Amino acid sequence: MDLLNTLVDKGLRRELPTREEALAVLATSDDELLDVVAAAGKVRRHWFGRRVKLNYLVNLKSGLCPEDCSYCSQRLGSKAEILKYTWLKPDQAAAAARAGLAGGAKRVCLVASGRGPTDRDVDRVSETIAAIKGQHEGVEVCACLGLLSDGQADRLREAGADAYNHNLNTSEATYADITTTHTYADRVSTVQQAQAAGLSACSGLIAGMGETDADLVDVVFSLRELDPDSVPVNFLIPFEGTPLAKEWHLTPQRVLRILAMVRFVCPDVEVRLAAGREVHLRSLQPLALHLANSIFLGDYLTSEGQAGKADLDMIADAGFEVEGSGTTTLPEHRADALAAGGCGSGGGCAPCGDSASEEPPARVAATGDEAVAVAAEAAGAVGAGNARTDLVAVRRRGAGTDLPPNA
Numbered sequence: 451m452d453l454l455n456t457l458v459d460k461g462l463r464r465e466l467p468t469r470e471e472a473l474a475v476l477a478t479s480d481d482e483l484l485d486v487v488a489a490a491g492k493v494r495r496h497w498f499g500r501r502v503k504l505n506y507l508v509n510l511k512s513g514l515c516p517e518d519c520s521y522c523s524q525r526l527g528s529k530a531e532i533l534k535y536t537w538l539k540p541d542q543a544a545a546a547a548r549a550g551l552a553g554g555a556k557r558v559c560l561v562a563s564g565r566g567p568t569d570r571d572v573d574r575v576s577e578t579i580a581a582i583k584g585q586h587e588g589v590e591v592c593a594c595l596g597l598l599s600d601g602q603a604d605r606l607r608e609a610g611a612d613a614y615n616h617n618l619n620t621s622e623a624t625y626a627d628i629t630t631t632h633t634y635a636d637r638v639s640t641v642q643q644a645q646a647a648g649l650s651a652c653s654g655l656i657a658g659m660g661e662t663d664a665d666l667v668d669v670v671f672s673l674r675e676l677d678p679d680s681v682p683v684n685f686l687i688p689f690e691g692t693p694l695a696k697e698w699h700l701t702p703q704r705v706l707r708i709l710a711m712v713r714f715v716c717p718d719v720e721v722r723l724a725a726g727r728e729v730h731l732r733s734l735q736p737l738a739l740h741l742a743n744s745i746f747l748g749d750y751l752t753s754e755g756q757a758g759k760a761d762l763d764m765i766a767d768a769g770f771e772v773e774g775s776g777t778t779t780l781p782e783h784r785a786d787a788l789a790a791g792g793c794g795s796g797g798g799c800a801p802c803g804d805s806a807s808e809e810p811p812a813r814v815a816a817t818g819d820e821a822v823a824v825a826a827e828a829a830g831a832v833g834a835g836n837a838r839t840d841l842v843a844v845r846r847r848g849a850g851t852d853l854p855p856n857a
Contacts, residue, residue: 451482454489461493461717466674469667475711476663480703490710491740497718497781498743501773502765505557505592505722505744506550506857509751509849510578511537515563517596520628520693521619521656521686523752523844524563529691532752535850537562537574540581546849547582547589553758553857554772555747556779557590558582559615565632566597566640576609583610588775592652597632598640603647614644615652617682620661621668628659641676648791651678654724657708658686658700666708670715679780679788680744681719683712685726687753687842698837700726702734709741718781725750729841736768744779748856754843758857 453474460467478486513534515524523530538546547558560575567575572595579591592613593606603614618637619625625634637653645651653676655669673681685705688695705727713721723742731738739745748758755761765772778785848855 451485451489454485457714458489458492461490461714462496464718467714469671472667472670472711472715473663475714476666476704476707478707483703483706486710487706487737487740490713493713493717494721494741494743498720498779500770501743501777501779502739502770503557503720503722503744503773503779504550504553504555504747504761505559506547506553506555506747507559507561507750508538508543508546508550509533509561509563509845510543510575511535511562511564512752512850513563515565517565517631518629519619519631521659523687523689523692525692526631528689530689530752530844531691532689532844533846533850537571538578538849540574540578543578543849544581544585546855548585549848549855549857550747550758551586551589553747554762555857556773556775557592557613559592559594559746561594561615561751562596564596566599567595567602569602571595572602572605572609575606575611579606579610592650594652596640597636598643600643603643603649607647607649611649613650613652613680614641614647615682616640616644617654617656617684618669618672618676619654619656620659621665622672623668624661624665638676641678650680650788651676652680652682653678654680654682654684654722655712656684656686657705658688658697658726658730659694660697660699666711667715670712674715679719679784680722681712681716682722682724683709683742684724685730687726687729687750688837688839689753689842689844690839696837700730702731705730706734706737706741709738713741718784720744720779722746725753728756729838732838732841736764739765739768739770749845749848752845754845754847754856 457467513524513532516526518526523532590612592615593611594615616637622634641651641653685700688697721742722744723738727735747761749755847853
């Protein structure tokens with residue numbers, strides 16, 4: 451396909467595709483799917499070889515969140531029967547992290563529910579970072595604590611945090627449809643604060659919430675403009691007891707097309723296959739490794755993933771290798787710029803391959819026909835029996851419990 455050849459060439463040059471090209475990837479047929487995966491795989495291998503970075507989540511504080519994000523099992527008013535507990539002590543968090551690191555993870559992601567941290571919360575997390583790094587020299591630590599206030603990103607950086615995660619989740623135009631207690635602009639501001647403090651920015655999206663193809667392209671183009679070093683791609687886990695419990699829009703094929711589109715738009719960033727991969731990719735998970743160069747090992751915040759050993763076996767069987775702790779994840783140009791306070795660190799550089807003066811792409815609204823097609827696709831997916839509620843397992847082990855973690 452001429453489209454795929456063009457996208458590969460652009461990906462190898464770090465050149466931004468057009469919106470029409472990105473939309474065309476999402477519109478490809480199932481007959482073309484392996485061609486799409488192979489093309490995006492060329493871009494992935496060019497920048498990251500066959501390495502897969504392992505990340506491990508530690509949920510420091512579960513549930514009890516005052517925000518109303520419709521997709522979240524920890525949201526205000528959620529009836530999902532998840533674990534609820536307040537802050538883990540530093541030694542408890544370090545013990546939880548130890549399991550993931552023993553399984554091969556090189557980054558620990560410390561997450562806490564809530565609108566954003568108080569200064570006392572930042573102190574708690576700082577103590578936890580010290581406990582983890584005191585036991586594991588060289589481990590990367592990423593904090594995910596919600597909206598940041600002035601100076602908090604600097605304090606986290608001084609405490610030893612390497613990165614900060616705050617996802618955009620969906621397009622600016624539809625953000626208010628999923629959350630009313632904060633804004634899209636609040637999220638952008640937090641990512642920029644993290645970058646300005648010298649933290650490696652991690653920001654991604656959630657697919658499967660009923661969005662159109664245009665919305666998906668919008669949020670990925672916005673991420674390209676924001677220029678994080680890593681982009682986690684989450685796929686909605688429709689928890690019973692949340693407003694989006696009935697939103698089963700995804701098929702394995704659509705998930706792969708979304709990942710391919712993200713890789714073409716963000717060719718040289720760490721694309722992370724995140725929550726929902728087991729639920730929506732199922733037996734096609736190994737194909738996603740040709741698109742994403744990073745995954746979470748074991749369980750997620752409030753849901754269980756497949757066994758950590760199964761993750762490792764999948765990577766090996768697919769012909770990939772776990773990225774070692776002594777290997778730099780990012781391509782040299784990004785790693786050097788990050789170290790210098792540039793690309794990915796709020797240094798004012800434009801998205802890779804673009805000029806600094808380029809205006810961000812204008813949003814193209816979905817047509818009526820497109821909206822109807824998306825709705826029909828979603829209805830067809832549910833009608834075809836793809837609402838696999840049996841695959842949504844609430845986490846009952848690991849952090850906040852007396853049971854050993856999955857890693």
